[in-house]
Amino acid sequence: MQEELLFAGFGGQGVMFVGQLLAYAAMDQGYEVTWIPSYGPEMRGGTAHCYVVISDKPIGSPVVRNPKVAIAFNKPSYEKYEGLVAEGGLIAYNASLIETQGERKDIDQIAVPATSLADELGNLKLANIVMLGALLTVRPVLTLDAIREALDAHIPSHRRNLLPLNLQALDKGAAVVADRLAT
Amino acid sequence: MQEELLFAGFGGQGVMFVGQLLAYAAMDQGYEVTWIPSYGPEMRGGTAHCYVVISDKPIGSPVVRNPKVAIAFNKPSYEKYEGLVAEGGLIAYNASLIETQGERKDIDQIAVPATSLADELGNLKLANIVMLGALLTVRPVLTLDAIREALDAHIPSHRRNLLPLNLQALDKGAAVVADRLAT
Amino acid sequence: MAKGTIYIDQERCKGCSLCLSACPQNVIVMDNEVLNAKGYHPAVLSDADDKCTGCAICAVVCPDACISVYRQVRAKANVVS
Amino acid sequence: MAKGTIYIDQERCKGCSLCLSACPQNVIVMDNEVLNAKGYHPAVLSDADDKCTGCAICAVVCPDACISVYRQVRAKANVVS
């Protein structure tokens, strides 16, 4: 088993954190995992992305040209990475900010209104967790329980009060695609 | 033809200059020539030496382990270099400062009371030229005329007034060994 | 008081809002309708009552040199030299 | 005036003559008889008239720390503390 995920978006959208969260969860589940960031020249604004590779064997390359899964939080990222996803892979995108049907038909396209859903929870910053919940429901790279545990174990102490909200966001993301999958 | 000479003495005894003078003369006579200095750590005092190689072919090494000719202006130099002179070579030394008969019998030993002779000329600094006069008389690496011309051509302009005295010193050196050779 | 107006290059604006708080007439606001290519809501002049004096303070504080300032032409007073 | 004397380490001396010109009693001279291993004529005390006061000025100016200075022991005045 080897999963390769690319998370991309504006700086400030929590792209790096959600990738790390997944990585922590993978580690806690006993997998091999790598996380690697990439930044643009701007200190604020600009885009950022990270790769997460999860495997049950030692991981060679932590970067992959054609990841099996891409998660795009903003339009430029969607445009840049849709084409790179491996055949048969999937791209999940923040439908609140990205209007598209997608070009490629050989991959799964998952539209998640992550920002709107986060807004419903009263905190726009949770869009990343919503996305993760949705993603893992469609593609159970790890279980949602693994993420819950990881959140509990690795949330910085000064943000601990936000844990319940994060768990809610995860569920909300899971629910919205579960609904859709059911359709 | 290739001549290799080592001049050695205290800093301030004109060791470097007399080597350069010989080198200039050699160049003016159309020879290939190299001159190379070596200093000790002290700025003043301490010993210094230089090598002069004169040849009618391109010169490879400007330094030689066993020079054919060594000229020692002080005791430490004599002691250091007597042993290095090539078999059949010669060492000329300033007998005013060095009391010795020499150890080696397989080389010529030329004792020149250079400092005393220079003193007679009223300028201790001329000991180097006296030595050169003596040396070239015993071992005509170049003619004395060549040295006279070189002195004329290369003496720094602010020392030009010392030219006659230098020429006298050269002759004096030549005379003392000519006498002795005659003996 | 002389009438003035400004032009804000909204594409260049980074929405820092420094002009806004510097304007003595309080006639600049953030344009929450517009999102420029950089992803910022830019500043915009909101001067229905023609209060802008053309004092150029906004332009002077703008770090991105987005603002041009204009003022009504006044006849120059004759000054005895 | 207290009587003094000095000792000059002639092997260490570089013959710079600074002690000579610094000595207020003019009792140091260059020793032209001696040539030390370094090739210098060293300084030497020449104090036939016992003029050296032990003021140590020579020692203070000597760059090569060649000079030791001594002075006659005087009974210490009793000072009421």
Added chain:
Amino acid sequence: MAKEMLKGNVAIAEAALRAGLEAYFGYPITPQTELLEHLSKRMIELDRVFLQAESEVAAVNMVYGAASAGVRVMSSSSSPGVSLMQEGLSYIAGSEVPTVLVDIMRGGPGLGNILPSQGDYFQVTRSAGHGDYRPIVLAPASVQEAIDFTVMAFDLAEKYRHIVIVAADGQIGQMMEPAELPPMREVRKERPDWALTGAEGRDPNVITSIYLKGEEMEAFNLKIQEKLSEIRRSEPRWYEFQTEDLDMLVVGFGTAGRIAYTAVEMARERGMKVGLLRPQTLWPFPEERLSQLADEIESVLVVEMNAGQMLEDVRLAVGGQIPVGFYGRMGGVVPMPDEILEAIEGHYNRLTVRTVRT
């Protein structure tokens, strides 16, 4: 210790600290900065010495001072900063004080960029600065190796009284992986007998790199060369993968070697008899092992994130026996496994053709 998810830079910093680092002097530079930042917090917490120097020139000379006092000391930087340290490193080598330097390499030449690169290979393996010596150079390819090699760096530095450079490309510095940190070691109390501490009750110690006389300087150089020979004999380290039943060998270090691992896996899946040799010590280079392997195979492909620097060491080791190919990316571009696979295929096919023809 349990595994933690650690960023390379932070892992190196924490590993050094746990190895008993007593003093750190450094200057911020991307992509190394988190290393300095981590120590700015932890060293102070532990009441050890942390100082942000005014420059890399000052940093290396502060390290030189603290190393002369016989403590475990380290600096870290990235390529342009390492260039500025060359003179200081040469003095340190010439004084034989144990020193560890971490170089998180970035794209060059000049200011270049902050992306991962392996462009300092020559600068760190061929003697840093002037004179004849070679630092020991350790090249980790994972966060765990970064930790292990950092600890080892201190031990080697002290064993040989020499400079040890941990040379990792920016990717190793920036990535996170689960890894295990070593247990915390206390700062060593005693100082070596050559250390400068004030000459209390003993003859004064002197640390210097001057030898005015050629003969003395040469004797010292011969002593260094002697030490280097010993290191060359004892310390080469490498990792190999699929090196039995081989037609062709891929050689790469650090991130390039790690990505080549994936490419080699892919090549094996495609039935090519390809293996990997990943030098873990760049100097001493594992030349003996490579030349052994060279006897068995038809060809070597070197993969680097530079214009071909380790390539020279590979060519020297295989000594013209077999063709040596090269695939490199420069200026901060990290090669992808598929590119390396393609290079392997290209090389392998030519090879087959050639082998058949003979």
Added chain:
Amino acid sequence: MAKEMLKGNVAIAEAALRAGLEAYFGYPITPQTELLEHLSKRMIELDRVFLQAESEVAAVNMVYGAASAGVRVMSSSSSPGVSLMQEGLSYIAGSEVPTVLVDIMRGGPGLGNILPSQGDYFQVTRSAGHGDYRPIVLAPASVQEAIDFTVMAFDLAEKYRHIVIVAADGQIGQMMEPAELPPMREVRKERPDWALTGAEGRDPNVITSIYLKGEEMEAFNLKIQEKLSEIRRSEPRWYEFQTEDLDMLVVGFGTAGRIAYTAVEMARERGMKVGLLRPQTLWPFPEERLSQLADEIESVLVVEMNAGQMLEDVRLAVGGQIPVGFYGRMGGVVPMPDEILEAIEGHYNRLTVRTVRT
């Protein structure tokens, strides 16, 4: 021009001046200082720019500035000073501004001593500082070559917009020999079109070495590599002596090569079929010629005043075909002809034995 008796350092300075040197920035260091001193007088006399910089770091960056203005500019130093210039040199290479540097090498590592050495070979030929490039390196073995190579350095620097280093050991800097200086050239009036002079009537020029994106930096690096390939094709220079009817070749540069010349003469007198190859460009190394010769001979002996640095280039060029021996002196010791002769004999005898056995 007639021959004059000239000291190497002075000859280089005067040659640079006559080649149209417009600006010099340097810092005193033995055994290079006479070069700076000569220019401190002559440049001022001719109303050109001479400035003693506050350090070698400043000097190389002043040179970087003046070179960015498109003038003929130079600095000079010796080993520790050249170590301090590594970062600046890397920036210069990354900006492609023509620059000449003279390195009068001395004994190291560290402060070492002021005697002649060839210990900077790696530091100057393997890229100065970080990143992938190689300066052109010219190695004179006589005062006349020092003059000629200095003039050539400026022409090459401008032709390729690259760094040219004249690397001579201290002996070349300190010795006097008769040599002929070139005629005096005026300072060039026009500036190249890329030069920084103020953007009067044209678009602004920019000199920089930053390429933030990996792809752009790589493209720039490929451009440099392209240029380096061209240099590698066109510019290797060497001197050979007695290279017909050969059993064994001696390879040495600068003073070591010159002394080897005498040793080769002596060996020929003793009936050994020995010749000399003296590289005049250390980079590009005359590898092609050497590998040609390697086809004809039984063995090579490398002679250097270091621990064996050019040795690697020789080994790379002969590619393991034939054994490569080494004779080196370090730390400022200059080998004597008889030592080299002995090394030749030792090597030659073993060779004969070996040859017979086969």
Added chain:
Amino acid sequence: MSAINFAPPENMEVVYERPESLAETHTHYCPGCTHGVSHRLLAEAFDELGLREKAILVASVGCSVFSYKYFDVDSCEAAHGRAPAMATGLKRVNPDAAVVTYQGDGDLASIGIAEVIHAATRGENITVIFINNAIYGMTGGQMAPTSLPGQKTNSSPFGRNVEMTGYPMRVTELLSQLDGTAYAVRRSLHDAKNIRKAKKAVLTALQTQMAGLGFSIVEMLSSCPTNWGMTPEEALDWVESEMIPYYPLGDYKVADSVANLDGGKRR
């Protein structure tokens, strides 16, 4: 090259427009970062003194690393801290050019202090624009020699400890001690009034250079909202309330020759 985006409305005259010497390129600076303000001032000064075609800008390593892109003048990028040395090389061979370095506090006061001190000592005819934002911006917020006592940065996480790292350096005061310095002043960019004063100082500095009077430096207290963790406005307030008390604004050296520029009517 014209920066007019907009024809003036009827009956109106232009009071302020983007200067010509500023390139059209958008900058990469964070929103509200006053690097942009000092750029504009310098460009305005080039325009007003007619120096666009004589200027050579030496950018330095720091957030302003790309400033060479932002001016429509000849420019280059120096190694970290070495801008004054590079400027020296440029100026000595281009004596008629207006050579300006643009340097941050990490660049100038930390790694580059030797080069700026020696340029000032030599009375090098160059102008230094010195952006003091009490932090290393570009590398993500480490302590600078100008960081304030107690200031928390990413390399002084417990606040700058003056016992261990000393007190902040007052660079302009220091440089004003040197004989070669003709003009050395400190200004601030925290409000319009001070920005206008800073502009005048830039003009005087450039005039000092063009008249060959010696070394000139304008220090500008500047904000780094990103690494200070503040909004742009809070950051300007911090400049005013925290930095100015430690770094008093004023003229630290105005050589007589500079005071007499324009017949004594120095701006």
Added chain:
Amino acid sequence: MSAINFAPPENMEVVYERPESLAETHTHYCPGCTHGVSHRLLAEAFDELGLREKAILVASVGCSVFSYKYFDVDSCEAAHGRAPAMATGLKRVNPDAAVVTYQGDGDLASIGIAEVIHAATRGENITVIFINNAIYGMTGGQMAPTSLPGQKTNSSPFGRNVEMTGYPMRVTELLSQLDGTAYAVRRSLHDAKNIRKAKKAVLTALQTQMAGLGFSIVEMLSSCPTNWGMTPEEALDWVESEMIPYYPLGDYKVADSVANLDGGKRR
């Protein structure tokens, strides 16, 4: 280790003897060079304060390159100009040691100005002995940043031209501006009276360090008969007549804490 060469003559007491901390080795200095004098003063100060076993000397590159041989204390040889950085490394890990750098004017004021300024800024608890002889001695007489206007040297053969190379640097004045500097004074070695004053300054500087009060520097005007082309006496006269007017002797900074050493009875 005793330096007594000679038993005191009968009835006599020792007034002056070679200090213990000075090694027996003969120095390589030229005859009459005052490097020897400052060595002696430093050794005397070590003796008097009982610091021989706590001292670490950081020699620098210059004529004093071998000074590590001349003291009977732990010592090392720094790279050119970097002695204060090396001393910082040594002091931070040996906080109880007496760490002293010994630097020439080329070393400290030219190539090493950054390191000394930052050591002073940090208030690094080290002592700098700064030998200002207005020339590069060791390399054979080139211009130093402290060479006097018009002074002929081997790299200013027409005399130091202040138009091109600026005015001499007054280092002690400069360093006294920094908050971390506790003690900064200039003395001269041209006669016995001044040498005695210099000695007191060295004592105070070392006491400053041992009390942890911050950075201390003693500049000493010194002679270089060889490169000035003078006899030793002429050279001392030149120090007095030419150097002192340009480099006024005096106390440029004596922090209150230093003034209060020994209960206010500062030497």
